[in-house]
Amino acid sequence: MKKKVAIIGGGIAGLSAAIRLISSGNKVTLFEKNTTTGGKANELRKEGFRFDTGPSLLTMKFVLEELFESARINTDDYIKFTSLSTLCKYHYPDGTLINAYADREKFAGEIEAKTSDKAESIKKYLRYSKRIYDLTAELFLYKSFKEPSTFMNLRALKTLLNLRSIDAFRTINEANQSFFRDTKTIQLFNRYATYNGSNPFEAPATLNIIPHVECSLGAYLPEKGIYSITEALTKVAEDLGVSIQYNCNVEKITHKEKVVKGVRVNGIEEKYDIVVAGSDVNYTYINLFDNLEIKESRKYKKLTPSSSAVVFYWGVKNYTSPLSTHNIFFSDNYKAEFDDIFKEKRTPRDPTVYVYISSKTVQGDAPEGGENWFVMTNAPYSEGQDWLNEIKIQEEVIKKKISKTLGINIEQHIRFSEVLTPPIIEAQTNSHLGSLYGISSNNRNAAFLRQGNRSGYFKNLYFCGGSAHPGGGIPLVLLSGKIACDLIRKDYD
Numbered sequence: 078m079k080k081k082v083a084i085i086g087g088g089i090a091g092l093s094a095a096i097r098l099i100s101s102g103n104k105v106t107l108f109e110k111n112t113t114t115g116g117k118a119n120e121l122r123k124e125g126f127r128f129d130t131g132p133s134l135l136t137m138k139f140v141l142e143e144l145f146e147s148a149r150i151n152t153d154d155y156i157k158f159t160s161l162s163t164l165c166k167y168h169y170p171d172g173t174l175i176n177a178y179a180d181r182e183k184f185a186g187e188i189e190a191k192t193s194d195k196a197e198s199i200k201k202y203l204r205y206s207k208r209i210y211d212l213t214a215e216l217f218l219y220k221s222f223k224e225p226s227t228f229m230n231l232r233a234l235k236t237l238l239n240l241r242s243i244d245a246f247r248t249i250n251e252a253n254q255s256f257f258r259d260t261k262t263i264q265l266f267n268r269y270a271t272y273n274g275s276n277p278f279e280a281p282a283t284l285n286i287i288p289h290v291e292c293s294l295g296a297y298l299p300e301k302g303i304y305s306i307t308e309a310l311t312k313v314a315e316d317l318g319v320s321i322q323y324n325c326n327v328e329k330i331t332h333k334e335k336v337v338k339g340v341r342v343n344g345i346e347e348k349y350d351i352v353v354a355g356s357d358v359n360y361t362y363i364n365l366f367d368n369l370e371i372k373e374s375r376k377y378k379k380l381t382p383s384s385s386a387v388v389f390y391w392g393v394k395n396y397t398s399p400l401s402t403h404n405i406f407f408s409d410n411y412k413a414e415f416d417d418i419f420k421e422k423r424t425p426r427d428p429t430v431y432v433y434i435s436s437k438t439v440q441g442d443a444p445e446g447g448e449n450w451f452v453m454t455n456a457p458y459s460e461g462q463d464w465l466n467e468i469k470i471q472e473e474v475i476k477k478k479i480s481k482t483l484g485i486n487i488e489q490h491i492r493f494s495e496v497l498t499p500p501i502i503e504a505q506t507n508s509h510l511g512s513l514y515g516i517s518s519n520n521r522n523a524a525f526l527r528q529g530n531r532s533g534y535f536k537n538l539y540f541c542g543g544s545a546h547p548g549g550g551i552p553l554v555l556l557s558g559k560i561a562c563d564l565i566r567k568d569y570d
């Protein structure tokens with residue numbers, strides 16, 4: 078198979094597709110509108126501090142390793158990982174601190190010591206989470222969801238005929254309440270819904286596979302931070318011969334009826350045999366096809382985007398915090414927090430605050446005596462809110478909460494502050510309404526409704542990325558690139 082392929086977007090998904098397509102003998106050009114690759118997985122450097130701007134945690138590391146192996150590349154030559162012994166430190170409003178240790182026995186012991194739940198209930202819960210993973214991963218994550226062959230095996234049919242076994246009829250919160258009696262433990266496990274921008278009070282409990290992915294399969298940070306994943310993928314792609322064109326905004330996907338002809342970039346039309354859109358699906362339909370009205374795009378536009386985020390990047394000086402790499406400061410009322418995000422469409426008035434300090438693990442990410450704080454709260458997708466006001470509200474409440482919990486005045490230690498909001502995310506990456514993970518999974522049918530990796534309308538258009546199957550987050554978008562490439566191989570070999 079030697080085809081001329083254009084890839085739109087140098088996010089993690091576009092890079093994943095580029096590496097696989099060049100490895101299978103194609104001529105690949107990747108167009109990135111920005112000056113760097115990475116999309117949401119980017120970095121910010123300022124006054125001696127370095128920040129990962131988006132993702133802060135890697136799960137399912139084996140997906141990345143398999144991508145390197147597929148290109149006959151030794152992962153260790155490009156990137157080395159630190160496995161985290163403490164996954165996260167959870168701070169509760171009443172002063173309780175729960176350490177989520179990677180070691181299962183230790184974590185279960187911590188839960189028994191700090192809550193009214195038993196250690197055994199954690200083990201039982203993680204077995205349940207593994208069971209859902211074992212039943213669903215192959216079907217929902219690793220293969221195209223639109224190919225009849227995906228469903229033509231006993232295991233897939235068994236899963237689909239028995240949705241009860243994958244807990245599709247309860248919400249995450251309902252399932253978690255059935256395992257634990259302490260609200261602290263329930264809140265801790267409900268939080269995993271936010272890993273794909275969903276609401277634990279609405280999303281199906283099938284998403285309870287996420288605790289297994291993090292707690293049992295492991296959570297990692299590259300030795301040089303998350304952005305080094307972007308750098309490694311970019312280097313591998315270029316070493317293999319992918320032509321990466323920076324500052325190249327794809328303005329249109331040209332087509333004649335149902336056949337894509339190529340792309341128009343910076344005013345110039347170029348012909349390609351195949352186009353892979355690593356750009357957001359809604360953005361692609363609306364902007365690159367002049368609001369093309371086909372069944373697929375009409376259906377997609379009706380779906381609810383996932384949540385977004387407000388992130389502050391603080392250069393913290395003269396302070397060594399008692400925090401870990403990943404930290405949570407929980408809200409008092411989790412239900413009210415998600416009502417704010419998904420119903421009121423405003424930032425939470427009492428948010429759960431996530432603080433990621435890569436300098437606790439990554440040497441050189443902050444100057445001597447300082448720390449690089451990535452401070453994030455979940456937010457609604459952008460819908461005309463007054464973001465200046467929302468930022469002000471978040472900043473005030475976050476500083477108050479952190480200062481109270483740590484017994485300091487954090488304000489005094491902030492040397493500078495930069496901010497990321499949903500409209501900025503949209504402007505930087507063309508993510509529809511600034512959502513982080515494509516469409517939300519609050520609906521039980523989300524997995525079935527998400528855009529497939531092959532266009533149902535155009536003969537030679539494929540999709541990868543967080544808004545296409547199998548969804549958002551680093552491992553899944555890496556897989557989306559793989560599935561798109563598998564389909565292309567199948568169609569053209």
Ligand SMILES: Cc1cc2nc3c(=O)[nH]c(=O)nc-3n(C[C@H](O)[C@H](O)[C@H](O)COP(=O)(O)OP(=O)(O)OC[C@H]3O[C@@H](n4cnc5c(N)ncnc54)[C@H](O)[C@@H]3O)c2cc1C
Pocket residue numbers: 085086087088089090091108109110111114115116117118130131132133134135136325326327328355356357386388453502505506507508513514541542543544549550551552554
């Ligand atoms: C604050 C934040 C925290 C997150 N935390 C985590 C986490 O801890 N763990 C995790 O796994 N995931 C996390 N995520 C999600 C993760 O970052 C994304 O799912 C993933 O990076 C998306 O990759 P992508 O390639 O699909 O899209 P993007 O990263 O959005 O990349 C799309 C690329 O396409 C380019 N592009 C778009 N349109 C065009 C065009 N017309 N022409 C040329 N180029 C174009 C954009 O510039 C961009 O570079 C987080 C995201 C954010 C923002």
